[in-house]
Amino acid sequence: MCLAIPAKVIEVDKEEILAEVKGQKIRASTELVKPKIGDYVLVYGGFVMDIIDKKQAEKILKQA
Numbered sequence: 001m002c003l004a005i006p007a008k009v010i011e012v013d014k015e016e017i018l019a020e021v022k023g024q025k026i027r028a029s030t031e032l033v034k035p036k037i038g039d040y041v042l043v044y045g046g047f048v049m050d051i052i053d054k055k056q057a058e059k060i061l062k063q064a
Contacts, residue, residue: 004042004049005064006057009035017041017048022064 007019007026015030019041028043035041035048040057042050 004044006040006052006060007043008057009037009039009041012037019043022061 005021007021007028009017009019010025011018012030012035017028017030017035019026019028026043027046028041029047031047033041033048033051035051039051040054041048042052
């Protein structure tokens, strides 16, 4: 089983985002979902899979 931890989008560049999760920066493709700066997203396999609610993301990050 694989888990995805919410990441906050800090940069959007054409077909890719730069997001931050717990101090780590990651890049992911926006081929499936088109987030904007400030959104919280779930990334899996190098792709943004979903945009999630900020409150839900913060709750998950507190527990992680």
